[in-house]
Amino acid sequence: MTEVAEESSTGATDAGRTAAARSHLPGDPSMWFFVIGDLVIFGVYFVVYMYYRGQDHDAFLQSQAQLNLTIGTLNTVVLLTSSLFVALGTAAARGGRTADATRLFGLALVCGAVFPLLKLVEYIPKVIAGVTPGTNLFFMYYYVMTGLHLCHVLLGLVILCFVIRNLRGPAMPRISFVETGATYWHMVDILWLVLFALLYLMR
């Protein structure tokens, strides 16, 4: 009974995969090393940010007022949707539905590509208005942290392309590779969820 529930929750319909569904580490273990380490490193950066914010919360609050909350929220939804497509695609790949998986990852890529575009729409007016990393500590943090995250997103988009190529290729797709790429992408999503709350939402 539990196994059936597991199957439907991952979307996989193959009975043969139930044994693997329990206690399964998706993808390459070294990618998990990277993901956990990256989460810890960013976690430290987040906490240090909170500390410095506490030293000068008025300046931080006034600077936060200049952020574009709408674009921030849109970006969050964009990444969440992209993550959904990646998760669905991974399950489809595992279930042997390679054509579906390819389409789903394609959707994930298109969705994910919207993120850097929205970021440009956000950065450019600010920079033109003279709000740069040098303006104050809040904006230094804002540009550095979102910039670093943006680099992660761009790398993630490249990885998604490789996953799609793997799925479309003449050879059998390597599920481990698909899972590894998916894990990275979800990490990028998580980092943004926290960043969004810290920079845009909290008061």
Next chain:
Amino acid sequence: MTDIDTAATHSATPARPARNWRKNKKLDQWLAFWIVPVFFNLFGLVFVPLSWMMPPRSPSAPQSEIVGFMQSHNLLIACVILTLTFGLAPVTNACYLTQMKRMSVSPVFRYCLIMGATTGGIVGQLFPMFCFGLGAFRPGYDPKILAMLYDFGYLAFIGSLGCFCIMWMAFGLAILLDENNILPKWLGYYTVWQYVTELIAAPVWIAKSGPFAWNGVMTFWLAMAMYVSWQIIVYVCIFRSIKNQPDDELENAWLETEPATPDSAAKADA
């Protein structure tokens, strides 16, 4: 003759321990490798207790402090040691390259590593050496000039991130894409973090105080924590990699395997 020699080395008779290490086929790599702790200890000595260049002084220090530092006795000694031992840096980088040659990836990666190391070494080590050296070896400069040299030296040292970014990205990617698994995959990811912390150092050009200055929490302390642990770990991995390298994969393996011919001289020059 060769058989007797090998038999002697295998039986490890106390009479001939000195012959053992010279016969070691990986002698070149081991020599380069063991220079590493010497180099790093010397540099650690130079930068910390001798000159207190590290942890970095404040970018917004008053001029009198800057002048005092630039003309201090300790800085002079530090610069002398730096000038004499700077040449060891390329040797420590050579350790990476010998192992990178064994990887299945394109040579482009190790060329990037060489170029990154070279430019980084010039900008990140030579320039500060000149700047602080000028202050130490040439008394009588105007305080304003000394202040500029101080800025120049520190910014070159900490702000030369672009070169090292390329170097560590090339190394990290090479490890990750390598199908021969010369170095472990997690080291590749760890090296990518090196690149990330170098990127985070970019704001030192702008901030003169706070966490993003060249002595700041974000740009210096956290980066140092990552860097020191990474540097130690990478050399441990290189050690294991050299140790585990099969003898027939060595660059000089052809000396033993191929028969001596008149062409050998030409090959030795290659």
Next chain:
Amino acid sequence: MDVTTYVRNPLTYVWALLTAVTVTSWLIARDGGAAHHLNATVTVTVLLIAAVKTQLVIWHFMEVRQAPTWLKVTTTGWLIALFALLLGFYFGAA
């Protein structure tokens, strides 16, 4: 491609929840936090929402729910430690 299987998928339900909660936190910040003054209620709410969202992504999208125990412990531990420290520093400074 049978779209229905993907729409009526537990993962999609999780996504719908995540999106709804994101929009909620946006409204809280936009309206409740419009004044851009220190506001502990808004902060605690949005941070807790972020923690819940993160946990959902880790558990369902990253499939940690079906992962070995050590991974469950590590990711949950990271989440708790991070948000505890964030809230700690927020209230510590105020």
